[in-house]
Amino acid sequence: MLLAAGLTIATSSCKKDFQTTNTNPNGVVAALPENLLQPALYDVVSRNNTRALRLTHELMQVHVTVSDGDDIQRYLVRPSESDYEWTNWYIQLNNFRDMYNKAVTLKQTTYQGIALICDAYVSSLLTDTFGDVPYFDAVKGQDGTLQPKFDKQQDIYADLFKKLEAANTLLATGTALTDDQLTLDPMYGKQLGAGQSAATIASWRKFGNSLYLRLLMRASGRPESNAIAKIKEMINTSPANYPIISSNTESAIIKYTGSTVPLINPFYTYRDFDFTTGNSMTEFFINTLNNWNDPRRAKWASTVAGGTYLGVPSGFPRGQVPERQSAYLTTLKVEPLLGNILSYAEVQFILAEAALKGYITGDPATYYNNGVTNAITMWGLTVPANYFSNPALAWNPAGVTEAKLEQIMLQKYYTFFFTDFQSWYEYRRTGHPALPKGSGLLNGGLMPSRLYYPVFTQSFNPANYAAAVATQGADDLNTKVWWNK
Template identity: 50%
Template structure:
């Protein structure tokens, strides 16, 4: 019996040893992120990082930006309705967490591409542009944020300091300069790795410099940097355009085109139920201008908007709880083969039309030599043809019929309003850009309903995620002491006069 006991014990030890070895092997395999392995290549990392970033942007554009900026209204009398400026602290977490996660991925792309064995100026340049783009959204949303010490958790820094927005912008401009240099005559990369430009290095360079102009314009109102900013805009556009190529047509627009196949399926498909998609109504302001102009984006139903009692009727934003708004128009989901839920153009990062309005503003203010009216007309036309490529009405005829003809003799304020009303439509579903530009310029002038909270004042930022207060308390307190109270009405640096 004693001998049998030893045999049984030996068999159990052997079985446990084999099982332990097998489990350890499987554990290592199952807990290794294929996108974060040392053997991953930039061409494997770029597309997932872009897709994930656009997914974040589109979902929050729909349920936050669109509600603030009167594109849509999610009707109801409950608390926490964004269209009434009733913004809960929980809104802060999703974009903060998502954008910082993707910044880690883009940083990995740069680090791997800079190594001797995988050296690629193109992927390095693309990475710097994408990091600049995401950091700009972060700082424009929250103000002072971790930047110089951000995404260094692998180095043991889990409590990064918050950099001042002015310093963040200064360094972003340096990164975009570096990207332009890297992409100058750089080789194209694997087309399949890049769902935005199919690996075309020159188009990435054009986007980087167009983004540069967007961000220069955003801080141009700050007296302490305006002279340098205006000089840089002039250098890019007038003095040295060969060294700073920008978008030249809609074909150069930075758009992640959803194909409906695999990972290139719109985040609205599967991420938003059809009944939820139909819930927000189209806002009266958004749809009213399109109807007044007989805009083909509405007439040809590219935006897939339903009719109401034979016409198009939107919901007034900011209406008070208890007001009778009736049944109005909404964005459709299933009445045609292509709707906004799966439209390839919804993955918009920055388009040519937006650039033309940036140049129109710069020209109207006398910062560049071009004709503001020409840029304005190009912006309106390309904004329409971006969505309706078959639009062939002469642009002067369209502007005259819509009563939005450019007038060089008009006061600057009137010109700015004309530019920014049209720019508002060019930035349709472009992350939070409508909100950012409204905070910078005050345009377009949005009607205010009787039910607005927050004193009827458009929120100036999102609050920091609540967990940051406990996870990084000292740096959080320092940021609040420097920037101001962690509230939605505390203006970020470029807003303050």
């Protein structure tokens, strides 16, 4: 809203003689779609990484801050934490919608589809974090809408599905991309290289449909969403019409280039203390990897005396700060794969859950094993011999459904390493993986179901804020969002 107000003031006070004195004859009238994509998507993903470190990994017991000064691991998230996500997501949502409008004007169907996917991605983050949010009237400050109404999450999800359907159709016959345009695509075009227009467009289409599948599964507990029928259509009835990510190379990842701009790893400039020294990985996170003899430990965590991996308890009481143990490796500060948005392994675990619940035909064990294998190989590692002989990893066909779901979701949890808020969303949806509860938890020992709305919304948009609270429920951590009720 502040951004919109600023833009309104700027446009109303700078019109006189603007065309005569401020036009660059060598420039373009407006940014082209391809020029908006890289900075906007990179900004979203890199900022999501920093929030994964700050919030998600504390809530979901990947690590804890080894001090008494931070209560996030104790399930207390203050309203001030919301400002960062809200503001930056809306700024980039504005860019993606601008990108779409410019692509429509230029009749560039490929960028229309890409913009719709990016819009759906950012909008899903907003609504899955806060619940009802401004959506249909959002980022319209330049049109005079400075106090947008909040829309119901159910209605937002219905429109996200429409956008992803449209993106799938647009990208099925998308306009070809030039080599110059490919170099400006931070995800697929840059990685596939020159002359790979068709492959790049196909990869974006698969990403869009995989994102669609993620959101359908999230809404599948609500019959009115019709999500289960759509999942079946995509996977069993008309799979050729809905191609999805089918290998690690097709995963939606902005591969950071270490310390090299423009795709610098967002943690490269962090002090070691802020990234690793001030925290320790948890007993839950480390002990599970130890139990699996998982090779990803060597990529993610430091060892302690004797070359072993140890964690600390999460949710410890104030005044009982544990001694620091294994922590993030500093090599992660230049790791390319931290730019993950949606991986092939995640898609396999979505399908495993769908098959387990009878939404689709297929063997959940096959999807599960594929997911486990590719979650490891994505990191350039080899699955250890006899890995699936471990009873903690082996799929048990005779097991009860809830135990199988725990297996799937526990594995899925590790695929979300530094992936925005996804592990928290999925925990809220399913209650898995089963996290231990420390004796120092606050908030009644309840995992937060959402974040507070930013404080400034109460001041700048009071009527619509009040209407949202009246519709959704109290603006607190324990009010459940639509798909979680």
